[in-house]
Amino acid sequence: MASPSPSSSLHYPLYGDSVPYTTPSTPLQTLDLWLPRPPSQSDPDNTIWVIYIHGGAWRDPTQNSKCVQPMRQHLERWYPADIQRIAGMASINYRLSPYPNHPTLPSMPEDPQRNAKHPDHVQDVYRAIVYLKREYGIKRWMGVGHSCGATLLLQYVVGIGLTQPLPTLPEALVVLEGIYSVPLLLRNHQPPSCPENISRIYHDFIQGAFGDASTYDVVSPVSGLYSEAVWPGAKLLVLGYSAEDELVEAEQREVMLKRLKDEGWEKEGKGDGKRVAVTWDLNGGHDEIWEDGIQIAELISEVVRRLLLS
Numbered sequence: 001m002a003s004p005s006p007s008s009s010l011h012y013p014l015y016g017d018s019v020p021y022t023t024p025s026t027p028l029q030t031l032d033l034w035l036p037r038p039p040s041q042s043d044p045d046n047t048i049w050v051i052y053i054h055g056g057a058w059r060d061p062t063q064n065s066k067c068v069q070p071m072r073q074h075l076e077r078w079y080p081a082d083i084q085r086i087a088g089m090a091s092i093n094y095r096l097s098p099y100p101n102h103p104t105l106p107s108m109p110e111d112p113q114r115n116a117k118h119p120d121h122v123q124d125v126y127r128a129i130v131y132l133k134r135e136y137g138i139k140r141w142m143g144v145g146h147s148c149g150a151t152l153l154l155q156y157v158v159g160i161g162l163t164q165p166l167p168t169l170p171e172a173l174v175v176l177e178g179i180y181s182v183p184l185l186l187r188n189h190q191p192p193s194c195p196e197n198i199s200r201i202y203h204d205f206i207q208g209a210f211g212d213a214s215t216y217d218v219v220s221p222v223s224g225l226y227s228e229a230v231w232p233g234a235k236l237l238v239l240g241y242s243a244e245d246e247l248v249e250a251e252q253r254e255v256m257l258k259r260l261k262d263e264g265w266e267k268e269g270k271g272d273g274k275r276v277a278v279t280w281d282l283n284g285g286h287d288e289i290w291e292d293g294i295q296i297a298e299l300i301s302e303v304v305r306r307l308l309l310s
């Protein structure tokens, strides 16, 4: 009997842990991969890639690519039919901004992994997507982002912080508990309605991620252009938000939705299935959404079905 070729000896689903997307590689310029079957067996026209971006205020070392694990386990357990429609999943790490006062994992001033500043984060996302396109030929994909991961996905599609042409654009985005206007986030977390010490935390992480206040408008996703010309092929944007979110206020989703409407996006039920923006109400606290992951699994299943039926 012929011995198996190296590729046939791989077991699927295949998990790739901390795969570098840059040369030379660095610890945070990595992604986790999950391939339900050999890529050659996923029809590029009829399967969807899922690209996930974690949150953590651009700086939290305890949030990373592994944040997708609960969601992925729910998908495998409860949505096996939708796994057939998924070509693969990639969960992206990116360099973080300083967090010198983190209680257990403080950043050190000389650590390039933990001293990133905009546009480093979105450029890392860009590099990861370039890598995925080159290595896996990703064609049809949806993005899922939580909190600042939602911010990063929207920055990517409208090119905030990017000067190079994009390798590929998604057909859909699912943005969860996202920050879409930095000035609004800071205004909504100001004394007297917000305690001084909490307000300071918001200022600290925003300054750590973006520096000078003069940039906060232009870096915000609400400042982007969401026209057909900027994002051809856009079909669906799902804005997920939980009224129990204790960290990001509801108004963030409202201003983002308004921006999309102003740019000609339609509500569910209208339009021809292109450039539809819908809201999706979630349950649970800010981080419970990904810590539990069932609602994200449900959303991915919904969106993948819609994309393949349209």
Ligand SMILES: N[C@@H](CC(=O)c1ccccc1NC=O)C(=O)O
Residues within 6 Å of the ligand: 055, 056, 057, 058, 059, 060, 146, 147, 148, 149, 205, 247, 248
């Ligand atoms: N766990 C984070 C805080 C955090 O993630 C956060 C806090 C307020 C508003 C949004 C947040 N996350 C967004 O990605 C930290 O320790 O900085």
